Amino acid sequence: MNERSFGPRLTAAGASFRLWAPAARRVDVLLETPHPLARGDDGWFSADIAGVKAGARYKFRIDDEIDVPDPASDFQPEDIPGSSEVIDHTAYRWRAADWRGRPWPEAVLIETHVGTFTPDGSYRAMIGKLDHLVATGITALELMPLADFPGRRNWGYDGVLWYAPDSAYGRPDDLKALIDEAHLRGLMVFLDVVYNHFGPEGNYLGRYAPAFFTDAQTPWGSAIDYRVREVRDFAIENALYWLREYRFDGLRLDAVHAIIEPAKVSLLHELSRAVGDLATETGRQLHLMLENDDNAASLLDAREEMPRGKHRAQWNDDYHHAWHVLLSGETHGYYGDYRHAPLNDIARALGSGFVYQGEASAHRDGQLRGEPSGALTPTAFINFLQNHDQIGNRALGDRLEANVDPRAIEAALAITLLAPMVPMLFMGEEWGAKSPFPFFCDFQGELAEAVRQGRRREFAGAYARYGDEIPDPLEPSTTQSAMLDWTAADAGPGAERLRLVRELLAIRRREIVPRLAGARFGSARASDNGVLTAHWPMGDSTTLSLIANLSDRDASHGDHKTRGTLIWGAALNQSVPPWSVSWRIG
Structure with missing residues (x-):
């Protein structure tokens, strides 16, 4: 194509x-x-x-x-x-003309929003921060959606013109320059794309091409009718457009569970095969990842040399939700599905991928959710402690740093960044940024007021105590509050956290990544006293082992199988200090 x-x-x-x-x-x-x-x-x-x-x-x-x-x-x-x-x-004259990408097991992602990543909020301004990402150990820059949205401020998920990078951040050549400079530094660049709906303002397709839509509804508007050949081509050509004309290294497909499609051959399968053809044609390594609340393991295969109908990996919301309940104690909304035994849920995610692999979800009124995932390779899962949704869908847009003991966060990071799954940070997390990331947009008229009132209704329950503190998504000051404060990384707790993350990622690069090809899920177990143990067979026939105490009191680990060379943490006796993490390979 x-x-x-x-x-x-x-x-x-x-x-x-x-x-x-x-x-x-x-x-x-x-x-x-x-x-x-x-x-x-x-x-x-x-x-x-x-x-x-x-x-x-x-x-x-x-x-x-x-x-x-x-x-x-x-x-x-x-x-x-x-x-x-x-x-x-x-x-455009590409400087990194010979760039062909990097293997997927080398991925360490950081999710970013162009408009709030730097004070200037532009593609060009991001170039000045690329060296920081490389020094930190990041290998992949992921951009939240860029498809043209109404106004000057938006998360990007209200995009209307899928092929046009939004002018709020610069011109097309500015975006190409950002990707080019990233490639010159060895950084992959990924783009978040939204194929489940069009934004609510500025979409004229219904006037002259109503066949784009069905009568079905998604949470964000009319469902797109991918049974129609032209509609399927519109999405698939868009994916290839970003990969070919802008040389993105891959895409993250947003909320694919909301793509309503009765066709026998799915859009996801056909899109993946088209991207695989492009990879063959160009000799590039291209990677596709999903957000999918259905936990469909059958869509994933990180071991395919190039996409041939499957997708490399999925954002593992289960992993995040279990950690969030353990660290914060919050159990409202979908967190309720993890309230009974969050440490056991973390162990299951570490031991076999998803937490929900076909079990009934109380949050979804008893609906069975997920498919068995333990036969997949660990790199088919992208694990994270924070992302744009899980911060921004809170009433104040506050990060973990606002509510959780730093020792607990650092223990969670030591597990997330060294486990054999692909890790992802949210911008600024590498230094423990405290700037919020609330939802913001720039709609006008009745739609603006509808969004404002909708957010108030959404937070009328669990977050009612915040009242007038809840930021107005339409106010420019709400967007301004999300701007990263880069000076916080230079000294004090920010500098210490950054040092920790850089050390962990250096160990990952040296000890974990070379062993990921052929790695498999092993076993993981949580004890009532807060101790977590896990073991993974690695591709070089060694075993990666974890012992952690994820509680605020001393505990006995009782694991007599501990062996191998210590690569992180302290050598442990039977007593494990609070919030301590120990990693071995042998």
């Missing part, structure tokens, strides 16, 4: 414009003057127009009634209501 069906294409004589608008009678492309597009029998309108060059601005006029941006616009310099801009993607 080298040729895009959607979006403009520069030609030797000018440009070719195409729009799939099966419900339209007439379509004109508006350049300096209107040009009618010819209709084909399949609902496509098209025209080749001479003299059009990169930088040209255009819109589509539908039935002489409404002017709309190109749904596959390469760039919207004046936001969604403005004109689309023709971009020549071949004009």
Whole structure:
């Protein structure tokens, strides 16, 4: 699928414009003057127009009634209501031209939001922080969604124009420069993409291509109808577009459980095979990861040399939720599913991947959730203690640092960063950042007020005690509060935490990563006294072993099988100090 069906294409004589608008009678492309597009029998309108060059601005006029941006616009310099801009993607001169990626077992992810990662909130400003990531031991920069959203401030999950990186952060070449500079430093770059819905403001597809949608509803609006070939192509071509034109090393597909699709061959399978074809064509290592509340182990295979219908890994929400209950004591909402024995749940996640592998979920009214996952390799799971959702969906957007004993957090980090699963940090977590990450957006009018009131209703229960303290998502000050304070990493507790994370990741790079190929799940056990033990057979026939006391009192571990060389923590006797972690390989 080298040729895009959607979006403009520069030609030797000018440009070719195409729009799939099966419900339209007439379509004109508006350049300096209107040009009618010819209709084909399949609902496509098209025209080749001479003299059009990169930088040209255009819109589509539908039935002489409404002017709309190109749904596959390469760039919207004046936001969604403005004109689309023709971009020549071949004009950028890549410096890291020989970059082919890195093997998946080397991944250490950090999730970031471009607009709050630096004070400038831009692609170019992020370049200045790449050396920090490399020095920390990060190998993969993950960007929250960039698809053009309404206004200047947004998490990114309200994207409407999937092909256009939002102009709030810079131009397309600025994004390419960020990726190029990351590659020059050995960093992979991943992009979060949303294929389960379109944002609520600025989406005109329903006017001229209602076949994009079904009557079914997702939590965020009408479901997308991937039974329709053109709709499937729109998503798959978008994935290939980001990987080809911007040279992202992979994608994270958001909330795929909300993709409502009765078709026999799923979008996820077809998209994966298309990405695998691109990897073969280019000789690049490309990786796909999922967020999937259904815990569908059958979608995952981290061992495939390249995607061939499966996906490398899944964000392991179970792992996060069990840790959050253990560390914070909170049991409202979905945390209730982990309230009875969070330490046992952590042990299960470490020992076989998911916590829910087909068991009934009380939070989901007894629905069975998940599939057995112990036969997968540990690198099919991305483990984390914090991410944008789990911070931002709290009333105040507060991080663990605001409520949890630092010793407990450091014990959790020592386990998460050295376990054989792929670890992920949220921006600033490497130094224990305390800046919140509340939900924010920049909607207007009735939609803005609906979002404001919706957030208040959402927090009327467990978070009612905060009252007027709950930040208004529409206020610019809410976005401003999420800006990272980089000075906090330079001294005091921030510098100490950063030193710890760098030390742990250096050990991971030296002792764990070389043994991950062929590693398998082993065993993990939690004791009533707070002691956790785990063992994993590694790819070089050694065994990775963990003993940890995840309580605030001394405890006896009783594990007489401890063997191997100590790589982290103290040599333990039968008594294990509070919040201590010990790792061995042998």
